[in-house]
Amino acid sequence: LGIGFYNLDGASLVRTHHVELDVDGDLTEVPDLVGQKRPDLVLLNDDDLAYAKIRLDERSLQTAIDHLSKISDPLARSLVWGAAWDQTRDAEASASDYVDLVLRNIGSESESTTVRTTLAQLQLAANAYVAPEKREITRIKVADALWDLALEAPSGSDSQLQFVTAFAAAAATPSQWENVRALRDGETALEGLEIDTDLSWQLLVSLAAGAVIDVPDIERALAQDNTAKGGEFAAQARAALPTPEAKKAAWASLVERDDLPNTIVRFAAMGFVHPSGAALLPDFVEPYFAMLDTVWTSRTYKIAEYLITGLYPSVLASVELRDATRAWLDAHSDAPAALRRMVYENLAGVERALAVQERDAS
Known part of the structure; x- marks a missing residue:
């Protein structure tokens, strides 16, 4: 197992010390670290030498929240990302802290897979993991930050697309859905971002979840893209409409009928449980x-x-x-x-x- 010490040095968080050791039993003494100054961040399993579930101590986690993007090594960053998420989902760290960690650092993350995975975890943290009394304000905060990240992302980059789609999924207020609508309708343009068919549908699903559009709007979009993929997105959009009638219709189509193909069932179920309609789900x-x-x-x-x-x-x-x-x-x-x-x-x-x-x- 590797242990790395990382310290702030100007605009960088750099590794200043590293030791390797063999772990055998419940407790492993590390005499090589005795007398060393405590660093800003201690990274266990540094260099990813072992299959291990690691933790960040309180000071290291705070350093990560404030400065994770300043680590130049993508492997070290991914280890910190993973440790912070594990701590969060194991109820050993605050979900609100995880949200702050992501929003402060994801804009500089260069690894596309890390961005995609982390944004999905961010949505779960905001929608289900933060304390209920914080949930509404957290969802708004997350969506606002994702929109800012989309505006600031490099033109035509994968991160730009990922931030836009994450923003659309996270939108929770009329002003946020207005940004979604303007983007889909071409009133707002982000340099380098192509609103292709799939992205147009994803934006439309968001508008449905926000009650900005209705069933006729969805049917018109389907008429323009009457493909298998268009049918899937249309089913998701109908089920995402946050009205009792839409939820009942979606439920009936999925549970009381048995003629829908697999993919339509999957997409409609995704729309049915969209967070924007959560208030209707207890029924x-x-x-x-x-x-x-x-x-x-x-x-x-x-x-x-x-x-x-x-x-x-x-x-x-x-x-x-x-x-x-x-x-x-x-x-x-x-x-x-x-x-x-x-x-x-x-x-x-x-x-x-x-x-x-x-x-x-x-």
């Missing part, structure tokens, strides 16, 4: 558990998987959802093992979210 908790047996026995395995995992309202991340999930498992001890596994995985996700929320609130 579907009881129907969700009521449909599990029927879906499992009447659909193909893949369709059942899409419905059981995709329609689970994990975005609620609430005690009520946890208790309802536990109650179903207790009452269905004889259910097929594969079905119970899916429900257990859903339960694990909401239990983790509740633990992280408690840590964030403290």
Whole structure:
């Protein structure tokens, strides 16, 4: 295992000391570090020599929040990104701190895969991991910051596209959705950014989630791109509309009918649980558990998987959802093992979210 000491040096966070050691047992003494000045950041598993789940001490985490982008080595940065996320999802660090870490540093990240993964984790942190009383303001903060990052990103870069799509997914206020609309309609242009068919659909899904458009608008877009992919995005947009009628229609199309192809089911389920419509989802908790047996026995395995995992309202991340999930498992001890596994995985996700929320609130 490598251990790296990183210290601020002007505009850089540089490695100033490094040791390697063998780990054997629960405790490994490191005499080579005795007498060394404590650095700004201690990075365990430096150089990624071992398969290890690592932690950042409190000072190192604060240094990462403030200065992660100043580490020039992309491998070291990725280790810090990973450690910070693991600490967050294990309720050992604040989700709000993770949000700050990402927003302050992701704009300088050069590794495309790291950007994509981190932005997905940012959305999960903002929508389910921060304490409930902070959630609305955090979602607004995240979307505003992502829009700023999109405006500042290099022209035509992969990061520019990723920030735009992440912003569209995170939009939570009328002014943010107005930026989405203006971008899709061409009133706002970002140099180097092409609004291709897929991006146009992603922006439209965001507008649907914000109730900026309605079903006729979606149908007009589908008429212009009446392809398999267009059908998937249209199904997602319809299901994302934040009205009781739209949610009921989406639910009926997925649960009460069985004629939709796999990909349409998957995309419609994604739209159904969009965070912007979270306030409508408690009404579907009881129907969700009521449909599990029927879906499992009447659909193909893949369709059942899409419905059981995709329609689970994990975005609620609430005690009520946890208790309802536990109650179903207790009452269905004889259910097929594969079905119970899916429900257990859903339960694990909401239990983790509740633990992280408690840590964030403290």
